Amino acid sequence: MTKSEGELTWKDLEIGSIVTEPGNASQYQTGGWRTQRPIHDTNKCIKCGLCAIFCPEGCIEPNAEGYFEPNLFYCKGCGICARECWTQAITMVEEEE
Amino acid sequence: MTEQRIGIEVSRAIAIATKLANVDVVSAYPITPQTHIVEDIAELVANGELDAAYIPVESEHSAMSACLGAAAVGARTFTATAGQGLELMHEVLYIASSMRLPVVMAVANRALSAPLSIWGDHSDVMATRDTGWIQIFAANGQETFDNVLCAFRIAEDQRVLLPVMVHLDGFHLTHMIEPIYIPEPSQVDKFLPQNQYPLPLDPNKPITMGAFAPPDIYTEVKKAQQVNLTAAKEAILQCWKEFGDCFGRYYSPVESYRGEKAKVLLLVMGSFSETAMSAIDILRGEGKEVGLIKLRLWRPFPFDEIRRAVRGAEVLIILDRALSFGGPGGPVCSEIRSALYNEDKRPKVIGFVGGLGGRDISPGGFKEIINRGIEISQTGSEREFEMFGVRE
Known part of the structure; x- marks a missing residue:
């Protein structure tokens, strides 16, 4: 996509606003919906990966050290990871804070 | 072939x-x-x-x-x-x-x-x-x-x-x-x-x-x-x-039947327009300057064609076969009324709702609608529209 959705005029749209570029949903910043952000405490994290399994957005992955981290471009702040974490290593904090 | x-x-x-x-x-x-x-x-x-x-x-x-x-x-x-x-x-x-x-x-x-x-x-x-x-x-x-x-x-x-x-x-x-x-x-x-x-x-x-x-x-x-x-x-x-x-059969968004130079026009959609033609013939026979407009294309709405078709008329009577409850009457009538609102010269638009749920309207019925429409155009009406043929 040469233009972002916010720049497209009605004349730029394909018929029926068909998306001709497969997989371009990855360009959509669902993180913009977030009001709360997950904070991972590496002292409590046992690297079990349960947060990544439960994440409905599929945006939690282990970093180089094996600790799990959310990709905040996609994370909607739903808090499921924090709810499911066995060791309570994840805390949801307000974005405003 | x-x-x-x-x-x-x-x-x-x-x-x-x-x-x-x-x-x-x-x-x-x-x-x-x-x-x-x-x-x-x-x-x-x-x-x-x-x-x-x-x-x-x-x-x-x-x-x-x-x-x-x-x-x-x-x-x-x-x-x-x-x-x-x-x-x-x-x-x-x-x-x-x-x-x-x-x-x-x-x-x-x-x-x-x-x-x-x-x-x-x-x-x-x-x-x-x-x-x-x-x-x-x-x-x-x-x-x-x-x-x-x-x-x-x-x-x-x-x-x-x-x-x-x-x-x-x-x-x-x-x-x-x-x-x-x-x-x-x-x-x-x-x-x-x-x-x-x-x-x-x-x-x-x-x-x-x-x-x-x-x-x-x-x-x-x-x-x-x-x-x-x-x-x-x-x-x-x-x-x-x-x-x-x-x-060899030509169609248009709006069709006029004996509508040229008619002072009073009746507008109908669908099969009722065929019956309405007979009513127009009867009234023309009586020397009345009436004509019929058939609206064939409902969407996209043919604004120009409608305006052209009714330009010369003094009274436009519209029959709807649907009722917008608590609103201005029939949807066709209210759309045409609003399409004409900004015209310098426009006919008086009189709305009727009738032919609901399979109730037939005969040529005599259309004659009544036209005559009542002419009457309302002269005397005015307290209502936005009238329901035709309803037993009071």
Whole structure:
């Protein structure tokens, strides 16, 4: 996509606003919906990966050290990871804070 | 090879039209008074006379959904429904038009429950007014047959790519046996090119249809849709012109019957306009300067044609076969009234609602409507509109 959705005029749209570029949903910043952000405490994290399994957005992955981290471009702040974490290593904090 | 004129029920003629158009997919659910249409198509497919996929479904919602899928792969797609069936399709109708899928549907116009009524009026259509479909009203069997053929060409026109409803009045048309000219297959093939949907679903060239749109793009999508439907009129006019050149029957968005120099005009849609013609003849015989306007193209609304057609008149009487409860009366009347509001010279617009739930209006009835309309134009009325023929 040469233009972002916010720049497209009605004349730029394909018929029926068909998306001709497969997989371009990855360009959509669902993180913009977030009001709360997950904070991972590496002292409590046992690297079990349960947060990544439960994440409905599929945006939690282990970093180089094996600790799990959310990709905040996609994370909607739903808090499921924090709810499911066995060791309570994840805390949801307000974005405003 | 020439056309053959045969006596045939209008519903059955529609089935023949879909056969002549070589439809690929038909998905429908039977509902009175539309049933004969899909019943006959099912038979044509079962007999091997029509090489099409006939998808029986459990509801009209599914019928329209199946049609969307078929149209999305580039199949020529047809369905038919009526009344409650059209209502059950409702949410899917918007999806067909916004996704620019050229489905053709015959609607056997029927009243809505409650109380249950299987008989004809325009309540079902008017609820679908804003669904973004092209909507054509037929006045008789031949018009219905011809416009089903035209509907495929209009819908699939590369400039249009929109779904089309062809409206025919329940029972007053669906169940009438009329003499109808049926063309030869070769004549139809010449008039109706193959469907070439430009962006069909194809595993080798993946696309996404019907994706979601956040607030920063939705308005642009709707603007594109509005421009597209409005501009479709050009393709509709061209189709009707070329249909006329092929078959000798010419259609227009608005048709006038003895309307030239008429001081009083009556405007009607659908099969009632045929009866209204008789009333005009009677009144003309009595020396009254009255004429009739038939509105054939309901969407896109033919603003210019309507304004031109009523320009010289002093009184315009409009009969709606649907009622907008608690509102200004009939939808057709209120749209035309607002289309004329900014004109320097415009007729007085008098609205009537009648012919509901299959109640007939005879030529004598139309005469009464016209005379009452003239009376109101002189004396005024306390009401926005009057209901014709209601027992007080």
